[in-house]
Amino acid sequence: MNFDALNLLIETTTAGSLAEAARRLRLSPMKATRLISALEEELGTRLLHRTTRALSLTDDGRAFLPHARALIEERSAALASVRGAGAGPTGLLRISASLAFGRQVIAPLAVEFMQNWPDAQIDLRLSDTVVDIVAEGIDLAIRIAELRDSELIARRIADNPRLLVAAPSYIERFGTPASLQDLERHECLTNNATTHWPFRLKSESRAIRIKGRFTANSIDAIHEACRGGLGIACLSDWDVAADLRSGALRVIAIEDATIEPLAIWAVYASRHMVPAKVRFFIDALARKLNRQDQHAPS
Structure with missing residues (x-):
């Protein structure tokens, strides 16, 4: 055949x-x-x-x-x-990722990956909705979330710390919340389906109800609204690092509470030996994220 x-x-x-x-x-x-x-x-x-x-x-x-x-x-x-296990990646690799993470992390890595492995091809599909990787024929999905029970195979690649951030213009107008109770009175920017943000208070988890006049179904849109001074956003460290360095955004520190981190997962459907193209890309992504963690400002 x-x-x-x-x-x-x-x-x-x-x-x-x-x-x-x-x-x-x-x-x-x-x-x-x-x-x-x-x-x-x-x-x-x-x-x-x-x-x-x-x-x-x-x-x-x-x-x-x-x-x-x-x-x-x-x-x-x-x-x-x-x-053998050392065989290099070949053929077409279909990858699914969110818009922001795909644009900032996966797309640049794809360039490096294809330069290192000339026999590899990549079809990158970006969306902020969770796709059915089996139905869509996706080889590898990169997800930043709490994964639900699934028949899919998932490998944890790295931690995904999150920060509360706001633009200087917002802070000058409305100040900064010092407590979780203060936060509930501020304009918070979130996706359409989110009504609470999860926090860690010592050993206790607590979900805080948040509200705001602006919601979106895209992390990129929330980031832009935050940069424009519309409110406080909860965004990933990798997403806001450049804005924090330039001063376009500032960290909002809540007393005795930190936002719960998520994790970055590689999700795939192979039931047997994972193809080299999938294994090599996951390993390359893990190395890239580890390098970023080592060079992240403390």
């Missing part, structure tokens, strides 16, 4: 069209059409419905898709077993 055809079928389900899948895999449209036709002929059934406006899996195509993914996984595991 042709593994290029299997990869193409899998990619087509997330790309939405055979032409887009071919472009992502660097195949000509004619080559892509021939691969799918040959696979359908080998299986003796039609896998894709093709119209001028849309493309979708047939019932047989939906039934075959998980087997196609399993065959690709088994092939990757087999190749890794004979190449």
Whole structure:
């Protein structure tokens, strides 16, 4: 069975069209059409419905898709077993990350990674919503959150300290909260679904209700609103480090309380041996974050 055809079928389900899948895999449209036709002929059934406006899996195509993914996984595991643990990354790596973290951390790392490994390709998809990595064909998702129970595999890469910050213009107008009770009276900038911020008071955790006139579904938007003086934001250390150095933002210190940190997780769905492209990228990200921690201002 042709593994290029299997990869193409899998990619087509997330790309939405055979032409887009071919472009992502660097195949000509004619080559892509021939691969799918040959696979359908080998299986003796039609896998894709093709119209001028849309493309979708047939019932047989939906039934075959998980087997196609399993065959690709088994092939990757087999190749890794004979190449050894030191084999370098090859092929297309699909990565999902949040907009802010992807822009500031993952995209620059992708450049370095592809320079070091010429046989590797990266498709980076940025979104502040949690994507279904199995349905979307994502190899690796980087998430900054408290992970819920899942059948996915997760590796903790690094701590993700968070800070309360505000612009000097906001502090000059409204002052700084010294206690959690003070904080509840301030303008707080948060995402649409958040009503509380979690704090650590010695050994106790406490959720503090917060409110404000501005909410957004993007960390980048909250960061910009904070920089513009609209209120206090709870943002990751890596996200505000440059603004703290320049003075565009200042840290808000609460007496006897610190914001609960999150963690940075690598999430993937491989059930067997993790492909080299995934392992190497996770290791590269862990090294990068460790270097940043070592050079972070105290």
